[in-house]
Amino acid sequence: MFFHGTSRVNDKGHLEIGGVDAVELAKEYGTPLYIYDVALIRQRARAFKEAFEKHGVKAQVAYASKAFSTMAMIQLVEEEGLSLDVVSGGELYTALKAGFPPARIHFHGNNKSRDELAMALEHGVGCIVVDNFYELELLDDLSKQYGVTTFILLRVTPGIEAHTHDYILTGQEDSKFGFDLNNGQADEALEKALASASLHVLGLHCHIGSQIFETTGFVLAAQKIFKKIGSWKEKYKFVPEVVNLGGGFGIRYTSEDDPIPAAMYVEQIIQEVKKQVIEMDITMPEIWIEPGRSLVGDAGTTIYSIGSQKEVPNVRKYVAVDGGMSDNIRPALYEAKYEAVLANRMLDENEEVVAIAGKCCESGDMLIWDLPLPKAEAGDYLAVFCTGAYGYSMANNYNRIPRPAVVFVENGEAQLVVKRETYEDLVRLDVPLKAKVNK
Numbered sequence: 041m042f043f044h045g046t047s048r049v050n051d052k053g054h055l056e057i058g059g060v061d062a063v064e065l066a067k068e069y070g071t072p073l074y075i076y077d078v079a080l081i082r083q084r085a086r087a088f089k090e091a092f093e094k095h096g097v098k099a100q101v102a103y104a105s106k107a108f109s110t111m112a113m114i115q116l117v118e119e120e121g122l123s124l125d126v127v128s129g130g131e132l133y134t135a136l137k138a139g140f141p142p143a144r145i146h147f148h149g150n151n152k153s154r155d156e157l158a159m160a161l162e163h164g165v166g167c168i169v170v171d172n173f174y175e176l177e178l179l180d181d182l183s184k185q186y187g188v189t190t191f192i193l194l195r196v197t198p199g200i201e202a203h204t205h206d207y208i209l210t211g212q213e214d215s216k217f218g219f220d221l222n223n224g225q226a227d228e229a230l231e232k233a234l235a236s237a238s239l240h241v242l243g244l245h246c247h248i249g250s251q252i253f254e255t256t257g258f259v260l261a262a263q264k265i266f267k268k269i270g271s272w273k274e275k276y277k278f279v280p281e282v283v284n285l286g287g288g289f290g291i292r293y294t295s296e297d298d299p300i301p302a303a304m305y306v307e308q309i310i311q312e313v314k315k316q317v318i319e320m321d322i323t324m325p326e327i328w329i330e331p332g333r334s335l336v337g338d339a340g341t342t343i344y345s346i347g348s349q350k351e352v353p354n355v356r357k358y359v360a361v362d363g364g365m366s367d368n369i370r371p372a373l374y375e376a377k378y379e380a381v382l383a384n385r386m387l388d389e390n391e392e393v394v395a396i397a398g399k400c401c402e403s404g405d406m407l408i409w410d411l412p413l414p415k416a417e418a419g420d421y422l423a424v425f426c427t428g429a430y431g432y433s434m435a436n437n438y439n440r441i442p443r444p445a446v447v448f449v450e451n452g453e454a455q456l457v458v459k460r461e462t463y464e465d466l467v468r469l470d471v472p473l474k475a476k477v478n479k
C-alpha cells in the first residue's frame with residue numbers, strides 16, 4: 041500500500057487526510073463519502089505550471105473539468121491560476137456559477153448545440169475548440185449574429201491513439217472527434233475558418249488518449265501536428281499562436297502503476313515543440329495542455345461502510361459496501377483497478393483476500409476483485425484510494441441510490457462542498473400521474 045498526498049495513519053490508527061480523521065468525517069457526513077485532499081490538487085496544479093515557467097514557455101494549463109466538475113473545484117482551479125475546459129452547457133454553467141473568468145474557459149465537444157455555442161458567445165468564453173464542419177458553420181453564423189470575433193482551435197485527429205503503455209499509430213483515425221489530419225479534412229477546415237471574418241484561428245488541438253504513462257505519444261502527436269503546420273505555412277501563410285496537446289497524463293491507481301512526474305511530460309513536449317519551431321523557422325506558439333485525471337485523481341478517496349458479506353466456499357468472499365457503480369462506475373465500465381484499506385483499522389494486519397461488491401442490482405457491480413484486508417466486520421469503513429477523477433462526475437442514481445456528499449480537506453479543516461442527495465431530491469423532477477395529484 042502507498043499513500044497519496046497528505047494521507048497518513050493517525051495515532052488512533054485511522055486514515056487521516058489533510059490533517060482530518062477520515063473516520064470522523066464518515067461519521068459526520070455519512071457514507072459513501074468522497075474526500076478530496078486540496079493540498080495535493082494544488083501541488084499537482086503547480087507542478088504543471090512551474091514546468092512551463094521553468095523553461096520560460098508561454099502556456100495555459102487547462103483543467104479538464106469533466107474529471108470532477110463542481111463549483112468548489114472550479115474555484116480552486118481559479119485560485120491556482122489555471123484555465124478550464126468544459127464540454128457541455130452544464131459544465132459551462134457550473135464554471136460560470138463558480139465565477140470562473142470566461143476568457144480562460146475553453147469549450148470542447150463533438151456535438152455542441154447551437155444553444156450551447158450561443159451561451160458560450162454570450163458569456164465571452166475565451167476559446168472554442170471546433171470539432172467538425174457542422175460546428176464551424178454554426179459558429180461562423182452565430183458569431184456574425186452576435187457581432188463578435190470568436191477565437192477557435194481546430195481539433196485534429198493525428199492518427200495516434202495512446203493508452204497506458206501502448207500507443208497505436210493508425211493511418212486513418214477512426215474517431216468521432218476532430219478533423220482528420222491526413223485526408224484533407226483539416227486543410228478544408230482551416231480554409232473555411234480563415235475565410236470567415238468572424239472566426240480567428242488560434243491554432244490546433246489534439247488529445248490522444250487517457251491514462252498515458254509515456255511521453256512518446258505526445259512527441260509523436262506534436263511531430264504530426266507540426267508537419268501539418270509546415271504545410272499550412274507554405275500554403276496559407278498560416279502560423280499558429282497556440283498548439284494544444286490535450287491531456288491524458290497517467291496516475292497511480294495501484295502499486296502496479298508507475299507514472300512519470302508531470303514535469304517530464306511537459307519537458308518532452310516543450311523540447312519537441314522548440315525543435316520543430318526552429319526547423320520551421322516560426323514564432324514559438326503558446327503550448328496548452330489539458331490535464332483532468334492527473335490533477336484530481338489521486339487527491340480523491342471514497343469512504344464506504346461495510347455491510348453484508350457472503351462466502352462462496354473455495355472461491356471467494358464477497359464484502360459489500362453501501363455504494364458501488366452508482367458512485368464509481370469505472371471498474372464496471374473499464375475494469376479499472378483500485379486499492380483500498382480499512383480506514384478505522386489501519387494498523388491491523390491483512391488476514392484474507394476479499395472481493396469488494398457494490399450494492400447495485402448488477403453482478404458486474406464490483407469495485408475490487410482481490411483486496412487484501414484484515415477480517416472486516418459490518419460497520420468498518422473501507423477507504424478506496426484514487427477516486428477523484430471520473431468518480432463523482434460519472435455518479436448516477438441507478439437503483440435510486442442518492443449521490444454521496446463531497447468534502448474538501450486541507451490543513452486540518454474540512455469543508456462540505458457537495459451535499460449528499462436526499463430521497464426527496466430523487467423524486468424532485470418526477471411528475472405524478474394527473475389522476476393522483478390531488479389525492
Ligand SMILES: *Cc1c(COP(=O)(O)O)cnc(C)c1O
Nearest residue numbers: 104247250287288330331332333
Ligand atoms: C478527457 C479530455 C481531457 C482530460 O483527460 P484526462 O485523461 O482526464 O487527463 C483533456 N482534453 C480533452 C479534449 C478531453 O476529452
